[in-house]
Amino acid sequence: MLSKSAIIHYDVIDSTNLESKRLIDKKKIFSPTWIIANKQTAGRGRGNKKWVSQEGNLLASLVLPINFSLDRLPFLSCIVGLSLYQCISKVITDDKLLKIKWPNDILYDDAKLAGVLIENSLSQSKNFSIIGIGINVAHHPVIDGKKTICLNTIAQKSMKIMDLMKPLSIILSEYLEKLINKSEALLIDEYKSKCWNYNKTIKFMTSDKVLEGILIDISKDFEIIISANNKNIKLNAGELSFDY
Helix, strand or coil: CCCCCEEEEEEEECCHHHHHHHHHHCCCCCCCEEEEEEEECCCECHHHCECCCCECEEEEEEEEECCCCHHHCHHHHHHHHHHHHHHHHCCCCCCCCEEEECCCEEEECCEEEEEEEEEEECCCCCCEEEEEEEECCCCCCCECCECECCHHHHHCCCCCHHHHHHHHHHHHHHHHHHHHCCCHHHHHHHHHHHECCCCCEEEEEECCEEEEEEEEEECCCCCEEEEECCEEEEECCCCCEEEC
């Protein structure tokens, strides 16, 4: 499904997600399309955080027509996280330290390796999901208080961006089929087996408060469930961030 996606490649652009929105608004995209850039000048992560977009890293957005029920949209985070995990695990020698930090960041030895920003464009005529993906391939940013790492360091070889795009498209397509075929329970089970700090104590922030609890489950609607202050708290991706 996605292995034959069109690819639009830019040398420099503000943001692949922003360009995806512009192309959708201009009705220039009708089928799955990758927007790829060598460099971004205004890359963004979740929560409007700046995503440092150095040349040599994978900077891409997939424009995906939504051909499934909108109530399954939260599971896009699940399958993108799993797809990135599987894609990266194929090019490193040991994936024991590779984890998915809920909902879809990829960590290696607790250092950020990849991030995802999913935005949806919904209208009466056509619905699209814009899946922005950033992988630190050749470089990793220096961020105070945060560990980061790049793929070349882990793999101990020089990776080319396009070498990752084809397998990522194939793997993501396979997971998308599982989503369309309503295999949510199987996806959640696989996700939990790769989830960062599952069944462990974590620090998290919600409503400007820093709390501590145990990550005990992922709900059938892909919400995180944390046991804190003698009660179970269920949160979606927009309601918390982690202190790690």
